[in-house]
Protein backbone atom coordinates (compact mmCIF):
# COMPACT_ATOMS: atom_id res chain seq x y z
CA UNK A 1 0.00 0.00 0.00
CA UNK A 2 1.89 3.04 -1.22
CA UNK A 3 -0.20 5.73 0.38
CA UNK A 4 0.48 9.29 -0.68
CA UNK A 5 0.88 11.61 2.32
CA UNK A 6 -2.14 13.69 1.32
CA UNK A 7 -4.48 10.71 1.02
CA UNK A 8 -3.33 8.84 4.11
CA UNK A 9 -5.67 10.52 6.57
CA UNK A 10 -8.70 9.93 4.30
CA UNK A 11 -7.62 6.32 3.73
CA UNK A 12 -7.47 5.65 7.47
CA UNK A 13 -10.85 7.22 7.99
CA UNK A 14 -12.54 5.34 5.12
CA UNK A 15 -11.03 1.98 5.96
CA UNK A 16 -11.93 2.34 9.59
CA UNK A 17 -15.50 3.10 8.64
CA UNK A 18 -15.61 0.13 6.26
CA UNK A 19 -14.26 -2.22 8.92
CA UNK A 20 -16.82 -1.00 11.43
CA UNK A 21 -19.73 -1.50 9.06
CA UNK A 22 -18.51 -4.91 7.96
CA UNK A 23 -18.48 -6.08 11.56
CA UNK A 24 -22.26 -5.89 11.56
CA UNK A 25 -22.49 -8.67 8.98
CA UNK A 26 -19.77 -10.78 10.55
CA UNK A 27 -19.65 -14.47 9.74
CA UNK A 28 -19.26 -16.88 12.58
CA UNK A 29 -16.62 -19.57 12.17
CA UNK A 30 -17.52 -21.24 15.42
CA UNK A 31 -18.61 -24.88 15.28
CA UNK A 32 -19.27 -27.74 17.64
CA UNK A 33 -16.15 -29.71 18.51
CA UNK A 34 -16.15 -33.44 19.24
CA UNK A 35 -15.00 -34.34 22.75
CA UNK A 36 -11.68 -35.79 21.55
CA UNK A 37 -11.30 -33.74 18.41
CA UNK A 38 -7.95 -31.98 18.21
CA UNK A 39 -7.29 -28.40 17.17
CA UNK A 40 -5.00 -28.45 14.13
CA UNK A 41 -2.47 -25.67 14.60
CA UNK A 42 -0.07 -24.12 12.07
CA UNK A 43 2.94 -22.37 13.61
CA UNK A 44 4.54 -19.45 11.74
CA UNK A 45 7.98 -18.39 13.04
CA UNK A 46 8.97 -21.58 14.84
CA UNK A 47 12.28 -20.69 16.56
CA UNK A 48 13.02 -18.05 19.21
CA UNK A 49 9.82 -17.21 21.08
CA UNK A 50 7.88 -19.25 18.54
CA UNK A 51 9.53 -22.39 19.90
CA UNK A 52 8.09 -21.69 23.34
CA UNK A 53 4.71 -20.77 21.87
CA UNK A 54 4.12 -23.97 19.89
CA UNK A 55 5.70 -26.15 22.58
CA UNK A 56 3.46 -24.77 25.33
CA UNK A 57 0.32 -24.77 23.17
CA UNK A 58 1.05 -28.37 22.13
CA UNK A 59 1.03 -29.36 25.81
CA UNK A 60 -2.73 -29.52 25.44
CA UNK A 61 -3.78 -33.08 24.59
CA UNK A 62 -6.35 -31.50 22.26
CA UNK A 63 -3.78 -29.81 20.04
CA UNK A 64 -1.91 -31.16 17.06
CA UNK A 65 0.81 -29.10 15.36
CA UNK A 66 0.09 -29.88 11.71
CA UNK A 67 2.14 -27.26 9.86
CA UNK A 68 5.39 -25.37 10.40
CA UNK A 69 6.38 -22.24 8.52
CA UNK A 70 9.74 -20.51 8.88
CA UNK A 71 11.90 -18.47 6.52
CA UNK A 72 15.06 -20.17 7.76
CA UNK A 73 15.41 -23.88 6.88
CA UNK A 74 18.49 -24.47 9.02
CA UNK A 75 18.83 -26.85 11.97
CA UNK A 76 18.18 -24.10 14.53
CA UNK A 77 14.94 -22.91 12.98
CA UNK A 78 12.64 -24.98 10.74
CA UNK A 79 14.90 -28.03 11.10
CA UNK A 80 14.59 -28.16 14.88
CA UNK A 81 10.81 -27.84 14.84
CA UNK A 82 10.52 -30.40 12.02
CA UNK A 83 12.40 -32.87 14.22
CA UNK A 84 9.95 -32.24 17.05
CA UNK A 85 6.86 -32.60 14.82
CA UNK A 86 7.93 -34.97 12.02
CA UNK A 87 4.33 -35.31 10.73
CA UNK A 88 3.86 -31.56 10.26
CA UNK A 89 3.96 -30.10 6.75
CA UNK A 90 6.76 -27.58 6.20
CA UNK A 91 6.67 -24.19 4.49
CA UNK A 92 8.97 -21.21 4.12
CA UNK A 93 6.29 -18.81 2.80
CA UNK A 94 3.10 -18.30 4.80
CA UNK A 95 1.20 -17.56 1.58
CA UNK A 96 1.81 -21.14 0.40
CA UNK A 97 0.67 -22.40 3.82
CA UNK A 98 -2.54 -20.41 3.53
CA UNK A 99 -3.28 -22.02 0.12
CA UNK A 100 -3.76 -25.23 2.11
CA UNK A 101 -6.26 -23.64 4.48
CA UNK A 102 -8.33 -26.82 4.83
CA UNK A 103 -5.43 -28.48 6.61
CA UNK A 104 -5.55 -26.38 9.80
CA UNK A 105 -7.91 -24.58 12.19
CA UNK A 106 -5.69 -22.07 13.96
CA UNK A 107 -2.39 -20.20 13.56
CA UNK A 108 0.41 -19.10 15.87
CA UNK A 109 2.25 -15.98 14.65
CA UNK A 110 5.67 -15.57 16.30
CA UNK A 111 7.62 -13.74 13.63
CA UNK A 112 9.34 -10.35 14.02
CA UNK A 113 6.77 -7.62 14.66
CA UNK A 114 6.53 -6.14 11.14
CA UNK A 115 5.02 -9.43 9.88
CA UNK A 116 2.41 -10.00 12.59
CA UNK A 117 -0.53 -8.24 10.90
CA UNK A 118 0.38 -9.24 7.32
CA UNK A 119 0.22 -12.90 8.44
CA UNK A 120 -2.54 -12.77 11.06
CA UNK A 121 -5.04 -10.75 8.99
CA UNK A 122 -5.22 -13.15 6.02
CA UNK A 123 -5.35 -16.03 8.51
CA UNK A 124 -8.40 -14.44 10.13
CA UNK A 125 -9.96 -13.85 6.71
CA UNK A 126 -9.66 -17.60 6.19
CA UNK A 127 -11.53 -18.11 9.48
CA UNK A 128 -8.50 -19.23 11.49
CA UNK A 129 -8.18 -18.55 15.22
CA UNK A 130 -4.96 -16.69 16.01
CA UNK A 131 -2.38 -16.61 18.80
CA UNK A 132 -0.10 -13.66 17.98
CA UNK A 133 2.99 -12.45 19.77
CA UNK A 134 3.28 -9.03 21.38
CA UNK A 135 3.24 -6.24 20.44
CA UNK A 136 0.20 -7.23 18.41
CA UNK A 137 1.36 -5.21 15.39
CA UNK A 138 3.93 -2.82 13.96
CA UNK A 139 1.56 0.14 13.39
CA UNK A 140 -1.49 1.60 15.12
CA UNK A 141 -3.57 1.13 11.98
CA UNK A 142 -2.69 -2.57 11.88
CA UNK A 143 -3.67 -2.97 15.55
CA UNK A 144 -7.10 -1.51 14.79
CA UNK A 145 -7.48 -3.85 11.82
CA UNK A 146 -6.61 -6.87 13.96
CA UNK A 147 -9.26 -5.97 16.49
CA UNK A 148 -11.89 -5.38 13.79
CA UNK A 149 -11.03 -8.63 12.00
CA UNK A 150 -11.25 -10.74 15.16
CA UNK A 151 -14.64 -9.20 15.83
CA UNK A 152 -15.90 -9.48 12.25
CA UNK A 153 -15.01 -13.16 11.86
CA UNK A 154 -15.81 -14.02 15.51
CA UNK A 155 -12.50 -15.73 16.09
CA UNK A 156 -10.70 -16.76 19.24
CA UNK A 157 -7.60 -14.62 19.63
CA UNK A 158 -4.86 -14.22 22.18
CA UNK A 159 -1.82 -11.93 22.27
CA UNK A 160 1.36 -13.52 23.61
CA UNK A 161 1.70 -11.29 26.69
CA UNK A 162 1.87 -14.42 28.80
CA UNK A 163 2.86 -12.63 32.04
CA UNK A 164 -0.76 -11.50 32.25
CA UNK A 165 -1.62 -15.04 33.25
CA UNK A 166 1.18 -15.28 35.85
CA UNK A 167 0.07 -15.23 39.48
CA UNK A 168 2.10 -12.07 40.18
CA UNK A 169 0.30 -9.91 37.62
CA UNK A 170 -3.07 -11.47 38.41
CA UNK A 171 -2.57 -10.78 42.12
CA UNK A 172 -1.60 -7.15 41.43
CA UNK A 173 -4.73 -6.57 39.35
CA UNK A 174 -6.93 -8.05 42.08
CA UNK A 175 -5.39 -5.84 44.76
CA UNK A 176 -6.40 -2.76 42.76
CA UNK A 177 -9.85 -4.18 41.98
CA UNK A 178 -10.32 -4.89 45.69
CA UNK A 179 -9.63 -1.22 46.44
CA UNK A 180 -6.61 -1.96 48.65
CA UNK A 181 -4.77 1.22 47.52
CA UNK A 182 -7.97 3.15 46.83
CA UNK A 183 -8.57 4.95 43.58
CA UNK A 184 -5.40 5.54 41.61
CA UNK A 185 -4.01 9.06 41.14
CA UNK A 186 -0.96 8.47 38.98
CA UNK A 187 1.09 5.69 37.37
CA UNK A 188 4.80 5.36 36.54
CA UNK A 189 6.04 2.39 34.46
CA UNK A 190 9.59 1.60 33.35
CA UNK A 191 12.05 -0.79 31.77
CA UNK A 192 15.49 0.35 32.95
CA UNK A 193 17.47 -2.71 31.84
CA UNK A 194 19.85 -2.62 28.92
CA UNK A 195 18.56 -3.52 25.51
CA UNK A 196 19.73 -7.03 24.77
CA UNK A 197 19.99 -6.63 21.01
CA UNK A 198 22.86 -5.29 18.90
CA UNK A 199 22.52 -1.52 19.10
CA UNK A 200 23.15 0.58 16.01
CA UNK A 201 23.10 4.27 15.14
CA UNK A 202 22.57 4.00 11.42
CA UNK A 203 22.30 1.50 8.60
CA UNK A 204 25.70 -0.04 7.78
CA UNK A 205 27.14 0.06 4.28
CA UNK A 206 27.56 -3.07 2.18
CA UNK A 207 26.00 -6.50 2.24
CA UNK A 208 26.92 -9.95 3.50
CA UNK A 209 26.23 -13.17 1.59
CA UNK A 210 22.74 -14.47 2.38
CA UNK A 211 22.96 -17.89 4.09
CA UNK A 212 21.72 -20.66 1.82
CA UNK A 213 19.07 -21.66 4.32
CA UNK A 214 17.56 -18.18 4.69
CA UNK A 215 14.74 -16.85 2.48
CA UNK A 216 15.80 -13.24 2.99
CA UNK A 217 13.12 -11.72 0.73
CA UNK A 218 10.43 -13.55 2.72
CA UNK A 219 12.05 -12.44 5.98
CA UNK A 220 11.80 -8.81 4.80
CA UNK A 221 8.19 -9.41 3.74
CA UNK A 222 6.29 -6.10 3.80
CA UNK A 223 9.39 -4.08 4.80
CA UNK A 224 11.37 -2.11 2.22
CA UNK A 225 14.15 -4.03 0.50
CA UNK A 226 17.55 -3.78 2.20
CA UNK A 227 20.79 -5.76 1.91
CA UNK A 228 21.29 -8.71 4.23
CA UNK A 229 23.83 -8.09 7.01
CA UNK A 230 24.99 -10.95 9.19
CA UNK A 231 23.55 -10.91 12.74
CA UNK A 232 22.14 -7.37 12.51
CA UNK A 233 18.55 -8.37 11.78
CA UNK A 234 17.95 -12.13 11.74
CA UNK A 235 17.54 -13.49 14.40
CA UNK A 236 16.45 -11.36 17.37
CA UNK A 237 18.44 -8.17 16.56
CA UNK A 238 15.72 -6.77 14.28
CA UNK A 239 14.49 -5.04 17.46
CA UNK A 240 16.92 -2.14 16.94
CA UNK A 241 15.38 -1.13 13.59
CA UNK A 242 12.29 0.96 12.86
CA UNK A 243 11.33 -1.06 9.77
CA UNK A 244 10.81 -4.20 11.86
CA UNK A 245 10.18 -3.20 15.46
CA UNK A 246 9.19 -0.46 17.89
CA UNK A 247 12.27 -0.51 20.12
CA UNK A 248 12.26 -0.95 23.88
CA UNK A 249 8.77 0.50 24.39
CA UNK A 250 7.41 -1.78 21.66
CA UNK A 251 9.20 -4.77 23.13
CA UNK A 252 8.14 -4.35 26.76
CA UNK A 253 5.16 -1.98 26.77
CA UNK A 254 2.56 -4.68 26.13
CA UNK A 255 3.92 -6.64 29.12
CA UNK A 256 4.54 -3.91 31.68
CA UNK A 257 1.51 -1.74 30.93
CA UNK A 258 -0.80 -4.76 30.79
CA UNK A 259 -1.59 -5.06 34.54
CA UNK A 260 -2.04 -1.27 34.65
CA UNK A 261 -4.58 -1.42 31.82
CA UNK A 262 -6.40 -4.36 33.40
CA UNK A 263 -6.35 -2.97 36.92
CA UNK A 264 -7.65 0.46 35.93
CA UNK A 265 -9.77 -0.44 32.90
CA UNK A 266 -7.80 1.94 30.65
CA UNK A 267 -8.59 2.18 26.94
CA UNK A 268 -7.27 4.94 24.68
CA UNK A 269 -5.09 7.86 25.79
CA UNK A 270 -6.20 11.36 24.86
CA UNK A 271 -2.70 12.85 24.62
CA UNK A 272 0.83 11.47 24.33
CA UNK A 273 4.14 13.36 24.59
CA UNK A 274 7.71 12.07 24.65
CA UNK A 275 11.14 13.29 25.68
CA UNK A 276 13.89 11.43 23.87
CA UNK A 277 17.16 12.09 22.05
CA UNK A 278 16.85 12.80 18.33
CA UNK A 279 16.89 9.70 16.13
CA UNK A 280 17.16 9.15 12.40
CA UNK A 281 14.69 7.17 10.27
CA UNK A 282 16.54 3.86 10.79
CA UNK A 283 16.93 3.01 14.46
CA UNK A 284 15.08 3.34 17.74
CA UNK A 285 15.95 5.58 20.66
CA UNK A 286 18.08 4.16 23.47
CA UNK A 287 16.23 6.19 26.10
CA UNK A 288 12.79 7.77 26.35
CA UNK A 289 10.20 9.21 28.69
CA UNK A 290 6.62 9.09 27.43
CA UNK A 291 3.73 10.92 29.10
CA UNK A 292 0.21 9.63 28.42
CA UNK A 293 -3.03 11.19 29.61
CA UNK A 294 -6.04 8.83 29.85
CA UNK A 295 -9.68 9.55 30.56
CA UNK A 296 -10.45 8.63 34.17
CA UNK A 297 -12.23 5.38 35.01
CA UNK A 298 -14.11 4.12 38.06
CA UNK A 299 -10.72 3.10 39.50
CA UNK A 300 -8.94 6.43 39.03
CA UNK A 301 -9.10 9.30 41.52
CA UNK A 302 -9.44 12.08 38.94
CA UNK A 303 -11.25 12.71 35.68
CA UNK A 304 -7.96 12.00 33.95
CA UNK A 305 -5.03 9.73 34.73
CA UNK A 306 -1.38 10.54 34.04
CA UNK A 307 0.82 7.58 33.14
CA UNK A 308 4.55 8.07 32.54
CA UNK A 309 6.75 5.47 30.81
CA UNK A 310 10.56 5.41 31.18
CA UNK A 311 13.03 3.27 29.24
CA UNK A 312 16.77 3.15 28.74
CA UNK A 313 19.59 1.71 30.85
CA UNK A 314 19.18 2.93 34.44
CA UNK A 315 16.27 5.22 33.51
CA UNK A 316 13.76 5.04 36.38
CA UNK A 317 11.20 7.39 37.92
CA UNK A 318 12.75 9.61 40.59
CA UNK A 319 11.54 9.51 44.24
CA UNK A 320 9.87 12.93 43.73
CA UNK A 321 7.72 11.26 41.06
CA UNK A 322 7.01 7.82 42.57
CA UNK A 323 6.64 9.06 46.16
CA UNK A 324 8.19 5.97 47.78
CA UNK A 325 10.95 6.33 50.40
CA UNK A 326 14.24 7.56 48.82
CA UNK A 327 16.10 4.43 49.95
CA UNK A 328 13.52 2.14 48.36
CA UNK A 329 15.13 0.24 45.47
CA UNK A 330 12.81 -0.12 42.50
CA UNK A 331 12.73 -3.31 40.43
CA UNK A 332 14.56 -3.11 37.09
CA UNK A 333 11.22 -3.09 35.28
CA UNK A 334 7.67 -2.59 36.48
CA UNK A 335 5.11 -0.03 37.57
CA UNK A 336 4.09 1.94 40.61
CA UNK A 337 0.44 2.83 41.03
CA UNK A 338 -0.03 5.74 43.43
CA UNK A 339 -3.41 5.38 45.11
CA UNK A 340 -5.45 7.41 47.59
CA UNK A 341 -4.76 4.85 50.36
CA UNK A 342 -1.30 3.59 49.40
CA UNK A 343 0.96 2.62 46.52
CA UNK A 344 1.42 -0.65 44.69
CA UNK A 345 4.69 -1.65 43.06
CA UNK A 346 4.23 -4.27 40.33
CA UNK A 347 7.63 -5.71 39.42
CA UNK A 348 8.08 -7.38 36.05
CA UNK A 349 7.85 -10.29 37.03
CA UNK A 350 7.51 -10.82 40.80
CA UNK A 351 4.86 -10.51 43.47
CA UNK A 352 3.47 -6.97 43.98
CA UNK A 353 4.41 -4.92 47.05
CA UNK A 354 2.29 -2.48 49.04
CA UNK A 355 3.50 0.85 50.46
CA UNK A 356 3.85 2.43 53.01
CA UNK A 357 5.32 -0.78 54.40
CA UNK A 358 4.22 0.04 57.99
CA UNK A 359 0.61 0.61 56.95
CA UNK A 360 0.38 -2.75 55.17
CA UNK A 361 2.63 -4.70 57.61
CA UNK A 362 -0.26 -6.94 58.70
CA UNK A 363 -2.00 -7.08 55.33
CA UNK A 364 -1.97 -10.57 53.91
CA UNK A 365 -1.86 -10.55 50.12
CA UNK A 366 -4.11 -13.23 48.73
CA UNK A 367 -2.29 -14.86 45.80
CA UNK A 368 -4.39 -15.32 42.67
CA UNK A 369 -3.43 -18.58 40.97
CA UNK A 370 -1.93 -18.49 37.48
CA UNK A 371 -3.83 -19.63 34.43
CA UNK A 372 -2.32 -21.18 31.33
CA UNK A 373 -2.05 -18.41 28.73
CA UNK A 374 -1.31 -20.91 25.94
CA UNK A 375 -3.63 -23.86 26.41
CA UNK A 376 -6.49 -21.54 27.43
CA UNK A 377 -6.33 -20.19 23.83
CA UNK A 378 -6.46 -23.72 22.44
CA UNK A 379 -9.33 -24.59 24.78
CA UNK A 380 -11.25 -21.46 23.78
CA UNK A 381 -10.75 -22.31 20.09
CA UNK A 382 -12.50 -25.61 20.87
CA UNK A 383 -15.35 -23.75 22.57
CA UNK A 384 -14.19 -24.11 26.17
CA UNK A 385 -13.74 -20.90 28.14
CA UNK A 386 -12.38 -17.57 26.98
CA UNK A 387 -9.01 -15.96 26.41
CA UNK A 388 -7.94 -13.02 28.57
CA UNK A 389 -5.85 -11.12 26.02
CA UNK A 390 -8.12 -11.26 23.00
CA UNK A 391 -7.50 -8.73 20.25
CA UNK A 392 -10.46 -6.72 21.60
CA UNK A 393 -8.24 -6.05 24.63
CA UNK A 394 -4.76 -6.36 23.11
CA UNK A 395 -5.62 -4.05 20.19
CA UNK A 396 -6.16 -0.89 22.29
CA UNK A 397 -3.21 -1.80 24.57
CA UNK A 398 -0.96 -2.12 21.51
CA UNK A 399 -2.34 1.09 20.00
CA UNK A 400 -1.32 2.96 23.17
CA UNK A 401 2.18 1.49 23.15
CA UNK A 402 2.65 2.32 19.46
CA UNK A 403 1.32 5.86 19.95
CA UNK A 404 4.17 6.26 22.43
CA UNK A 405 6.62 5.29 19.69
CA UNK A 406 5.03 7.88 17.37
CA UNK A 407 5.54 10.48 20.12
CA UNK A 408 9.21 9.40 20.40
CA UNK A 409 9.64 10.19 16.70
CA UNK A 410 7.91 13.57 17.24
CA UNK A 411 9.57 14.36 20.53
CA UNK A 412 8.42 17.36 22.51
CA UNK A 413 5.02 17.59 20.77
CA UNK A 414 1.84 16.93 22.73
CA UNK A 415 -0.05 14.70 20.31
CA UNK A 416 -3.82 14.56 20.58
CA UNK A 417 -5.28 11.11 19.87
CA UNK A 418 -8.76 10.77 18.41
CA UNK A 419 -9.27 7.05 18.79
CA UNK A 420 -12.74 7.03 17.22
CA UNK A 421 -11.53 8.68 14.03
CA UNK A 422 -8.12 7.00 14.21
CA UNK A 423 -6.32 10.29 13.75
CA UNK A 424 -3.78 12.56 15.43
CA UNK A 425 -5.50 15.79 14.40
CA UNK A 426 -2.81 18.24 15.54
CA UNK A 427 0.25 16.77 13.76
CA UNK A 428 0.44 15.69 10.13
CA UNK A 429 3.89 14.17 10.69
CA UNK A 430 2.67 12.05 13.61
CA UNK A 431 -0.58 11.19 11.85
CA UNK A 432 1.37 9.80 8.89
CA UNK A 433 3.10 7.35 11.25
CA UNK A 434 -0.19 5.66 12.16
CA UNK A 435 0.44 3.52 9.09
CA UNK A 436 3.37 2.92 6.74
CA UNK A 437 4.26 2.11 3.15
CA UNK A 438 4.25 -1.59 2.26
CA UNK A 439 6.65 -3.14 -0.22
CA UNK A 440 5.24 -3.57 -3.70
CA UNK A 441 3.84 -7.06 -4.08
CA UNK A 442 3.45 -7.45 -0.31
CA UNK A 443 0.55 -5.03 0.25
CA UNK A 444 -1.71 -6.58 2.93
CA UNK A 445 -5.36 -7.07 2.11
CA UNK A 446 -7.15 -5.20 4.85
CA UNK A 447 -10.54 -6.26 6.06
CA UNK A 448 -13.60 -4.30 5.05
Ligand SMILES: NC(=O)c1ccc[n+]([C@@H]2O[C@H](COP(=O)([O-])OP(=O)(O)OC[C@H]3O[C@@H](n4cnc5c(N)ncnc54)[C@H](O)[C@@H]3O)[C@@H](O)[C@H]2O)c1
Pocket residue numbers: 044045046047048049050069070071072077078092094110111112113115133134135160161162218219221234235236237251
Ligand atom coordinates in the same frame (compact mmCIF):
# COMPACT_ATOMS: atom_id res chain seq x y z
N1 LIG B 1 5.99 -12.77 25.02
C1 LIG B 1 7.29 -12.69 25.25
O1 LIG B 1 7.74 -12.74 26.40
C2 LIG B 1 8.22 -12.57 24.09
C3 LIG B 1 9.59 -12.84 24.23
C4 LIG B 1 10.40 -12.77 23.11
C5 LIG B 1 9.86 -12.42 21.87
N2 LIG B 1 8.54 -12.13 21.77
C6 LIG B 1 7.94 -11.77 20.48
O2 LIG B 1 8.01 -12.93 19.64
C7 LIG B 1 8.21 -12.55 18.30
C8 LIG B 1 9.46 -13.23 17.78
O3 LIG B 1 10.57 -12.74 18.50
P1 LIG B 1 11.94 -13.59 18.58
O4 LIG B 1 12.78 -12.95 19.60
O5 LIG B 1 11.61 -15.04 18.74
O6 LIG B 1 12.54 -13.32 17.11
P2 LIG B 1 13.58 -14.23 16.34
O7 LIG B 1 14.09 -13.41 15.24
O8 LIG B 1 14.55 -14.83 17.30
O9 LIG B 1 12.70 -15.45 15.80
C9 LIG B 1 11.72 -15.25 14.83
C10 LIG B 1 11.44 -16.57 14.14
O10 LIG B 1 10.54 -16.31 13.05
C11 LIG B 1 11.13 -16.71 11.80
N3 LIG B 1 10.62 -15.78 10.79
C12 LIG B 1 11.00 -14.50 10.55
N4 LIG B 1 10.22 -13.97 9.59
C13 LIG B 1 9.34 -14.93 9.21
C14 LIG B 1 8.30 -14.99 8.25
N5 LIG B 1 7.98 -13.94 7.49
N6 LIG B 1 7.61 -16.15 8.12
C15 LIG B 1 7.92 -17.24 8.90
N7 LIG B 1 8.91 -17.23 9.81
C16 LIG B 1 9.60 -16.10 9.97
C17 LIG B 1 12.63 -16.65 12.04
O11 LIG B 1 13.36 -17.43 11.14
C18 LIG B 1 12.69 -17.16 13.47
O12 LIG B 1 12.60 -18.56 13.50
C19 LIG B 1 8.29 -11.03 18.31
O13 LIG B 1 7.04 -10.50 18.01
C20 LIG B 1 8.67 -10.68 19.72
O14 LIG B 1 8.24 -9.39 20.12
C21 LIG B 1 7.73 -12.21 22.85
